[in-house]
Amino acid sequence: MGLLSKKDVKLITDPLADNNPITIQVLGICSALAITAELKASLVMGVAVLFVLGVGNVIISLLRNAIPSEIRIIVQLIVVAALVIIVDQVLKAFAFELSKTLSVFIGLIITNCIIMGRFEAFALANKPWQSFLDGIGNALGYAVILLIVGFFRELLGSGTLLGIPVLGDPIEKTGVYALGYEDNGFMLMPPMALIIVGLIIWVQRSRNKTLIED
């Protein structure tokens, strides 16, 4: 790890747990939850945010001395919007079905608070390499929560993972369905995403008491 100093590693690992953008910083919930009914959509969303945040952080960091602070929000929005258009066009070209499922939520990455938050809090004050790592770390922290929520919602809601049936066949009653197990269709409803995130926060804060709010 000649390339990464100890501080650099911390930039990546911190947002994964104790400074997670969703459960601790409360950023980026907006576009995150609606698409987590399937693991695949969560995965794509995570990768899209990884790309936008990693590249965007570098661009903003390179421009940081050239941006007048009065108009920095508009500059940031334009940078994100341009990156998101790239993601959107790539998805439409190579994964059209998936881009239909994600519908407007790819566009909503623009106003994802994680991105603006990291630009404001980190990229405007740090060098490109650190900003890149910070972007990657935060996007990974975001993706981890998305994947956990997507995993449980798809597994319990439709008995599949990435579209592959893992619990047996619900119609022919094989696997666990033979024991009388039923899919919980309610997991596919939007409110369950919120409740699962609530439970993740509960687990995380029970393990790390310093994070408890009063």
Add this chain to the structure above:
Amino acid sequence: MIEHLELFFKSIFIDNMVFAVFLGMCSYLAVSKKVATAVGLGAAVIFVLAITVPLNWLLDTFLLQPGALSWLGSEYADYDLSFLSFIMFIATIATMVQLVEIVVEKFSPSLYNSLGIFLPLIAVNCAILGGSLFMQSREIETLGLAFNYGISSGIGWFLAILAIAAIREKIRYSNVPAPLRGLGITFIITGLMGIGFLSFGGMLTGGDEAEDENTKQSKTATLIETDTEKETVVNNTKLLEKK
């Protein structure tokens, strides 16, 4: 008229910005500690949505859609600029918010004092961009309907943040498990409220339902509803017969 009413109630209750599509969650969670500030932010969201959605509708119809440029002449009819919609929408929103802030500050200082601090926050609120993007993807047909959609989804968001702020003010006195305090319990309450709002799914019967996952839910809900209606009708006739 009827389509206006239908869109109005649908955007407030069934496709509620917060509970059905999770838009504007960041500010919803961050600014809902007190009812007074929640009201201010909610009002600002209604205000900005009512301006930006029709404006972006005009942009979409006369500039971005495939064939939208045909008013310039038949040689422009083939252009499809819809890939630019993200950047156009967000630029419109950011400038409009800035403009509204300046105008309000000039003409109504009292309104500015109550809304002013929230306006810059709103430029990056997902509910605002989401309103415009949903307006585009749901293919809302007229300018009037777009205006209606902006206002009513704003009202839906306002209702949601008002409700959660009121609950959070009360829940401070409850004995919530320590790790759940603050953020965790807010998430769970929002989820429970969302389940409550799902029951509005059966409110509008007939007409074309939205194509998203609400459809199934609302259909089953309507089925159940009509069943119970039939039952009550049957019961009533039985009662009448007895009399």
